[in-house]
Amino acid sequence: MILYWFRRDLRETDNSGFYQALCDEKGIIPAFVFDQNILNKLPKDDARVGFIHQQIERLHQKFTSYGSGIIAQKGDPLSLIPTWCKAFGVKAVYTNEDYEPYARQRDRLIKEKLNSLGIKFKTFKDQVLYSPNEVLKKDGTPYKVYTPYSRVWITKMDEQGVPNYPSETLLDNLLKFAPNNIPSLEEMGFKNGLHNIPEGITTIAMMNNYEETRNFPALNSTSRLGIHLRFGTISIRKLISRAKKSAEITFLKELIWREFFMQILWHYPHTTTTSFKPQYDRISWRNNEEEFKKWCEGSTGYPLVDAGMRELNKTGFMHNRVRMLVGSFLCKHLLIDWRWGEAYFAEKLLDYEQASNVGNWQWVAGCGVDAAPYFRVFNPTEQVKKFDKNHEYIKKWVPEYQSLNYPAPVVEHTNARKRCLATYKEALTT
DNA sequence: TTTTGAGTTGTTCGA
DNA sequence: GTCGAACAACTCAAA
DSSP states (O other): OEEEEESSOOOSSSOHHHHHHHHHOSOEEEEEEEEHHHHTTSOTTOHHHHHHHHHHHHHHHHHHTTTOOOEEEEEOHHHHHHHHHHHHTOOEEEEEOOOSHHHHHHHHHHHHHHHHTTOEEEEEOOSOSSOTTTSBOTTSOBOOSHHHHHHHHHHHHHHHOOOOOOGGGGGGGBOOOOOOOOOOTTTTTOOOOOOOOOOHHHHHGGGTTHHHHTTOGGGOOSOOOHHHHHHTSSOHHHHHHHHHHTTOHHHHHHHHHHHHHHHHHHHOGGGGTSOSSGGGGGOOOOOOHHHHHHHHHTOSSOHHHHHHHHHHHHHSOOOHHHHHHHHHIIIIISOOOHHHHHHHHHHHOTTOOHHHHHHHHHHHHTOSTTOOOTTOOOOHHHHHHHHOTTOHHHHHHOTTTTSTTSOOOSSOHHHHHHHHHHHHHHHHHO
C-alpha cells in the first residue's frame, strides 16, 4: 500500500509523483496535512489557506467519484504521516519534492522517521522542469548569472522535450475507501478571506501579447498564474509546453527565472536572511518605522508606489512592474532593509514564493545574484510617464491622488537618490 | 592561469 | 526632443 502525500501539487492531472504511485500499485491513499507549523504563523483570515482548503475539497470530491477520497487533517506532518501509515499498513510514502529550506528539513526528518519504521519515502521532481542540480556549469557548480543559466536550460529542454505524466487516467487505482470529512476552515481556526482568484485555464489565454503588454499595470495583462504555480493547481510542464508551442519566449523566460531563483535558494539557503553579496549587509539602513508604515499602507505621496501597495493590501496581488518600483522605493528612497519588504510581501502576496521573493528583493536592493547595479534607482514619477501615462492604474487604486487629502511625498526624489548613492557607496567602499 | 566579454527590467546630464 | 555616455567598477562564465 502506498500513501500519496499532496503538498504543493494540488491537482490530479499531469502530476509526476502521483502518477508514479498510481503506476506502481493499486490502492493508493491520497493524503494532505494542514501543517500546523505553517498555519499557526498566519493571520486567521489568510486567503492562501482558504485557497488550499478549496483545492483539497475539490480533490476530495473528484476522488469520491472514483469511490475514494483524500485524508486530510490539521497537525504536524511528522506525527500525522507515520500515524496514517500505521493505520493503513502503508509500506511506502510518495510525494513531490519541495526545495524550500523549511520543506527540506521537514522531509529529512520524515524520511528518517519512516525509514526507522520500515517504510519507504520516495520523492519526485514535479515543481520544476529542472531541479537545482540538473543545470550546472561545466565545473559542477551552480550558475549565478541568469542568461547563461537560461541558455543551458533552453538547450536542455529542446533536446529532451517536456514530459507528461497522465495521472488523471489512472484514478481507478485509488484505494476504495471512505475517509472522514475534510475539516472545515472554521474547525481549523480560520475564516475565509478568499480573494477573487482567476481560474488557471482562462489565465493561460492571457499569454498572447505578453511581451508587449506586460509592463502596463492598467492593462491587467500579466498571467496571474503565480498562485497556481505556488500550489501546483497548474502543471509547470503544461505551461512550459504551451509557451514553447506558441513561441512566447518572454513568458518562458519568466518561468526560467522562477527555476533560476529556486536553484539559487537551494544551493544558498542562507540567503533568506543574509545578502548574497555580503558587503551589502554593511549598509546602514535607516529603517524608519513611520516611513515603513506609510509604505505598507500606501501613503508615501508617490501615486504609483501607493497604488501598488494598495492593490497588494486589497487583493493579495501586485503588478510586476509596480513590484519593482515599490521595492526600489523602499530600499533606495527610504533606505529600509530589503528583509522588511520581503517579510511584508510574504505576508500579503497570494502568489508568494520564497525563492522568487527573496531573489527579487535582493535583486532590487542590489545585493543579490545578477543584481541591478546599486546606482540604478527607479524614479517614481518617470515610471508613471512610461507605464501609466494616463493614470488609469493610479486612479483605480488612489482615487484621491489629485486632491488635498493626498499626502505630500514622504521624501523628495533627488535628495533621496543622492542619499541612497552615498549610503551604498559608504558601505561598499569601506 | 589568464584573459575577455558580458551582465532583466533605469536615470540623469549635457551636447 | 533625442542621443550617448556616465553612473563605478565588479563578478561571472567560458575559452
